[in-house]
Amino acid sequence: MLQPHLAAVGADALARAVDREMRHRLDRLLTGIERYRRHPYHRDLEDPPTVWAEGAARLLDFGGRGAPALFVPSLVNRGYILDLSRHRSLLRWLAGNGVRPLLLDWGRPVAAERSFDLTDLIAGRLTRALAAARRHLDGRRPALVGYCMGGLLTVAAAQRRPDDVAALVALATPWDFHADTPAGARRTAALLPVFEPALGVLGELPVDAIQTLFLMLDPLLGLKKFSRFAELPEGSEEADDFVALEDWLNDGVPLPAPVARECLGGWYGRNDPGRGRWHVAGEPVGPARLTLPTLVVVPARDRIVPPASAAALAAAIPGAERWDPPLGHIGMVVSGGAEATLWRPLRDWLVRTVPA
Structure with a gap:
C-alpha cells in the first residue's frame, strides 16, 4: 500500500528523509546516554x-x-530494587504503614560461594535466614515474599518449612518456563554451552553474560529508553527516577556456576518447575502441597516473566489468590503507579493475613 506513495516521493528525497530520521534517532540515543553518564x-x-x-x-x-x-x-539483581530511593521504596513505605519488613540481601558471591547450588541456597542459607528472622521477631512467623527468581526460592522454602511461615507471596514469579514461548526458553538454555568456558574458569556466570540474556528479551530497549530520557527535563524527579533505576540495572550480581547451570538448563531448558521435576535437597518442589495462605501477583505488562509463566504458579497452588496489576515487572514495585496498584493492596493483604 505504501509503494505508490513512496514512488511519488522519489528515490533521492526518500533517501534524504530516511537519512535525516536515522541521524535524529541516533542523536537522541547518544544525547540520552551522555545525559545519563553526567547526571548528578x-x-x-x-x-x-x-x-x-x-x-x-x-x-x-x-x-x-x-x-x-x-x-x-x-x-541476579541487587535487592535494593525494593528500597530504590527515598520516594521509591516499597520496604520503607510498608514499615511506616503497618508491616514489619525484613530483607534478605544475598550480596555478591564470595569465592567460597561459587560452588553453591540451589539446594545450598534454599535448604541452607534461606532456611537459616528464615530461622534468624523468627528469632529476631520473638518467634513470630513472617510471610515469605519472593520477587521474580526469589519467588521460586520462597516456594521451595515454604514447602520445606511450613511451620516457620505464616503466608506466601510470589511477585512476578516464573513457574512454567514453557507456558508462553517454549522455543524462546530453549534458545535461552542453548546459550549454556556458550557460557560454559566462563563458568568453568570463573566459577560464576558474569554480570555481562546475564545482561546479554536480558537484552535478548528486547534488543531495542536501550534505544527506546535512552531516547526517551533525552527528552526529559533536566533536574526533574522523573529524570532522577530514571537514573536511580538504570544504576540499579547496571549493578548486577554474578551467579554461582552450579546455580547458573540449574537455571538455564533445568528451568529454561527442561522446564523442571513447570513439569514437577525440580528437586531441592532431593525432594520434589510441588506447589500443590502448599496449604499456606498464598498470593500470586502476575503483572499484566511483564516483559521479563511472561504472565502465562507466572499464572501457572497461581493455578498450581490450591486456594491461591491471584492479582493481575496493569504494570510491568519492575514498574510493579517502583513506578509512579506502584503505591496505589501494589503497595497499598499488598499492605492490606499482609495485615489481614499475617498475625502481628
Whole structure:
C-alpha cells in the first residue's frame, strides 16, 4: 500500500528523509546516554540494621510495627530494587504503614560461594535466614515474599518449612518456563554451552553474560529508553527516577556456576518447575502441597516473566489468590503507579493475613 506513495516521493528525497530520521534517532540515543553518564544523582540511602549475616548474605530490618514479612529478591539483581530511593521504596513505605519488613540481601558471591547450588541456597542459607528472622521477631512467623527468581526460592522454602511461615507471596514469579514461548526458553538454555568456558574458569556466570540474556528479551530497549530520557527535563524527579533505576540495572550480581547451570538448563531448558521435576535437597518442589495462605501477583505488562509463566504458579497452588496489576515487572514495585496498584493492596493483604 505504501509503494505508490513512496514512488511519488522519489528515490533521492526518500533517501534524504530516511537519512535525516536515522541521524535524529541516533542523536537522541547518544544525547540520552551522555545525559545519563553526567547526571548528578547517586543513591545515598543508608542500609537499615543488619540482624543476621552469613557469607555474603545479610538480613536487614526495616523496622516498623505490624505484620512481619521476609522479602526475598532475585539472585541476579541487587535487592535494593525494593528500597530504590527515598520516594521509591516499597520496604520503607510498608514499615511506616503497618508491616514489619525484613530483607534478605544475598550480596555478591564470595569465592567460597561459587560452588553453591540451589539446594545450598534454599535448604541452607534461606532456611537459616528464615530461622534468624523468627528469632529476631520473638518467634513470630513472617510471610515469605519472593520477587521474580526469589519467588521460586520462597516456594521451595515454604514447602520445606511450613511451620516457620505464616503466608506466601510470589511477585512476578516464573513457574512454567514453557507456558508462553517454549522455543524462546530453549534458545535461552542453548546459550549454556556458550557460557560454559566462563563458568568453568570463573566459577560464576558474569554480570555481562546475564545482561546479554536480558537484552535478548528486547534488543531495542536501550534505544527506546535512552531516547526517551533525552527528552526529559533536566533536574526533574522523573529524570532522577530514571537514573536511580538504570544504576540499579547496571549493578548486577554474578551467579554461582552450579546455580547458573540449574537455571538455564533445568528451568529454561527442561522446564523442571513447570513439569514437577525440580528437586531441592532431593525432594520434589510441588506447589500443590502448599496449604499456606498464598498470593500470586502476575503483572499484566511483564516483559521479563511472561504472565502465562507466572499464572501457572497461581493455578498450581490450591486456594491461591491471584492479582493481575496493569504494570510491568519492575514498574510493579517502583513506578509512579506502584503505591496505589501494589503497595497499598499488598499492605492490606499482609495485615489481614499475617498475625502481628
